[in-house]
Structure formats: C-alpha cells, structure tokens
Amino acid sequence: MRYIDLHLHLDGAITVDIAKKLAKIQNIPLPAKDDEELKKKLQVSPDCTDLNEFLECFALPCSLMQTKEALTEAVRLVIEDCREQGVVYAEIRFAPQLHTEQGMTQEDAVKAALAGLTVAGADTPLSGMDAGETGGNEPRIKVNLILCLMRGEGNEVDNEETVEVAKKYLVSDGGVVAIDLAGAEALFPTAKYVDIFQKAKKDGVPFTIHAGEADGASSVRDALEAGTVRIGHGVRSFEDKKVIDDIIRKNIPIEMCPTSNRQTHAVADMSTYPLVEYLEQGVCVTVNTDDPAIEGTTIAEEFAYLKKTYGLTEEQQGQILKNSITAAFTTETEKARLREIVFSG
Numbered sequence: 501m502r503y504i505d506l507h508l509h510l511d512g513a514i515t516v517d518i519a520k521k522l523a524k525i526q527n528i529p530l531p532a533k534d535d536e537e538l539k540k541k542l543q544v545s546p547d548c549t550d551l552n553e554f555l556e557c558f559a560l561p562c563s564l565m566q567t568k569e570a571l572t573e574a575v576r577l578v579i580e581d582c583r584e585q586g587v588v589y590a591e592i593r594f595a596p597q598l599h600t601e602q603g604m605t606q607e608d609a610v611k612a613a614l615a616g617l618t619v620a621g622a623d624t625p626l627s628g629m630d631a632g633e634t635g636g637n638e639p640r641i642k643v644n645l646i647l648c649l650m651r652g653e654g655n656e657v658d659n660e661e662t663v664e665v666a667k668k669y670l671v672s673d674g675g676v677v678a679i680d681l682a683g684a685e686a687l688f689p690t691a692k693y694v695d696i697f698q699k700a701k702k703d704g705v706p707f708t709i710h711a712g713e714a715d716g717a718s719s720v721r722d723a724l725e726a727g728t729v730r731i732g733h734g735v736r737s738f739e740d741k742k743v744i745d746d747i748i749r750k751n752i753p754i755e756m757c758p759t760s761n762r763q764t765h766a767v768a769d770m771s772t773y774p775l776v777e778y779l780e781q782g783v784c785v786t787v788n789t790d791d792p793a794i795e796g797t798t799i800a801e802e803f804a805y806l807k808k809t810y811g812l813t814e815e816q817q818g819q820i821l822k823n824s825i826t827a828a829f830t831t832e833t834e835k836a837r838l839r840e841i842v843f844s845g
Contacts, residue, residue: 502588502639502842503799504824505788507732507755509648509682510594510613512791513578514561516542522564522574531560544763544794551714551764552684557794566602568612575616583641585798588841589828593646593680596665597658606658606665610647614675617643639841644677644829646708649693651683659693663700670705677829678706680732686714690722697726706829708755712736713766717743724752730827735761737783738774748782753827757790758805759797776810779819786824818843 514522516538523530532538544557565571575592582590594613596606604612622643647666649659662679669676679700681693690711700707708730709723717740720731724746734754737743747754756778762770778785787806789799806812825838 501586501800502821503586503803504786504821504828504838504842505582505587505590505799506730506786506824506827507757507788507790508578508582508590508592509791510574510578510592511558511561511565511598512794513581513592513789514542514564514574515581515793518574518577518581518793519561519564521577522570525573526564526567526570528564542793543796548763549765551686551766554760554764554794555684557791561793562598563601565599566604568604568608568615571599571604571609571612572616572619575613576620579616579620579622579641579643581792582643585800587641587799588639589642589825589830589834589838591644591646591677591829593648593682595648595650595682596662597650597655606661607668610645610665610669610676613645614669617645617675639837642673642830642834642838644673645675646678646680646829647676648680648682649696651681651685651688651693653688656696659696663696663703663705666700666705667703673831673834678708680707681709682732683710684714685710685719689715690719690726694722694726697728701727708732712743712754713761714764716740720747724750728752730755733757733761733766735766735774738777744778744781744783747784751784753784753786753823754778755786755788755827757788758802759795760790763795770809773810775806776812776816779816784823784827785820786827787820 516535541560544554548554565574596609599609647662649662666676666679706729709728710732711723712720713733716736720737720743731754756775761767767773787802821842825835
C-alpha cells in the first residue's frame, strides 16, 4: 500500500532510535537510562489531558536539532522512516525559529533541512528505476517542506522572518512549498495572525493553518478569512454549519489526524469523530499522522484505526488518497506520478 502524509511535524517524528542517533553525533547525554525511559519522554502518556500537555513532548526533540548537522540528519532519518512505511509523498513541517538556540539563523535551519532532503534522496528512485515504475520495486519518495510560524507572545518578529525566509526559498516542488501556523491554538487564537497571513498571500506564499483543533469552528472561520488553502486538523468545523458549507464551497482540504485528535481530546467523544461524515458531505478530507513518534502511530495504523472504529471502506480510503494528491503543495506533474503509483493496482 502506498501512502501520502501531508501533516507531519519533524519534531513530532523523532523516535527513540532517531533521538539516540542525533544525541550520539553531538555527544549529548540523553535524560534516560534506557530505551523505555527515553520512550516515555518522547511519547505522550495515555492519560494526556489536552493539547497543551501534548505540546510538552516537543522539548526534547527540539533540543536535539540545534545544529546544522543534526537538523540535516533528523530530516534524513525521518524521511527514511516514511519510506519504510510506504509513504511516497510527504510534507514535513517545522518551525525554523525553534532551531536557533545554538547560533543557527532561521535561514541556516531551512538550508540544513533542505540538505536533509538531498542527502535522503527524497526526489530519486530507490533503486535507480524510472520515476513512473512500480512493479516489484519501490518508487521514489518525494518530500517537501512547510515552514511553521508559531503561536505565542513576543515572537512577531520571528514569525515575520519565517515568512521572509519562506518567500526566499519558495519553490513549486522539491523544497519549501508553503507556511503554516502551529502551537497552542486555544491560548493564542487564529484571529491574532490573520494579518500576517494575508500579507503572505499577497507575497504569493501559499499556506495551511492549524485550526479547529484545540479551538472551535471560529478558528477555522478566521483561517478561511486569512486566505488559507488548507486547514490543519479542522476536526471541530462541524460546530458551525456555515463553516462546513464554506469549506465545501471553496473546496478547502482539511488535514485530519485521528490518533492525535484522540490523544489531545480535540473531540470530547471519539464515537462522534466526524471524518466519515465529512467525507459523505463532500469535504476534501485527508488523513495524516501529525506527530507519529509522540503518538506512537504510523500512517498505515491511522487508516487501520479508521476502518476498525468507523467502518471506513476501501472506496473511502481511495477517495481520501485522491484528496491528498489534490491537496498536496506540489506540481501537476508530481500529482500525476502519485496517481499512477497509488492507484496502479
């Protein structure tokens, strides 16, 4: 099975093995005596209460990616994990401003991440085969980058810099393809960031925005007002029928992340999780991992969970994958390649 992951945070994808490798190349002692203890520091606890507690798990991974070498290697290793999971297209997102504690600039961080794409061979066939081939061999994995602005106080200048760096390195494929807004949504409402995203839109920088996760449908409405072309999560959009209607009318894809939403309690009762209902209403739903290492999940496990819990059909899974290809920040040529690979039988 081939998969596409449009919502994948770099710092949320640092597994125990990756953390150990990053620590080793930097001679950084890890705050754990064994793998099990390290796992507890990297993976959210079963009794996680909300998104804010969930976000605490990012501190250790971020601390391991404060040099160019480490950030490049982290991107490479996460891409290898994606490749092993059958992912043929991924968009890895990270906030450059969170990687400047040891002297890197935001631009340095972006260049280091771009080097990770190159080192990983994220745009070449695995076995030297033609890009369109499938058969018994593995097709290449394509990976693009999304730069995150961060919700918070006093980081307005940092967010403006992120937009400028994104604008400088923006490409249609094979590098930085968009920006995002991440962080504590309930504490720092989306409405606060509408102006900076409207400026980004004028500058020709496409974007997605985390909305409708820790905050309600009004957050999604604000993201739509800002001009977003995708919504990160969007799970609580159902709280306002007009918001759902606008999403459908504008054909705005939503990047749903079921395991993440369950663990952060974005939906109070997962028996009413609206993914299948959204599909049936005509919403352009995509399924993604969000933070696979923190959540202890894979993209295959996300679909397995949806099938077991909500009766997702093969036809609906196919529609979700078609939606993901349509929603991807990439070229029509790449989308054609993905359709061939994913639906070649």
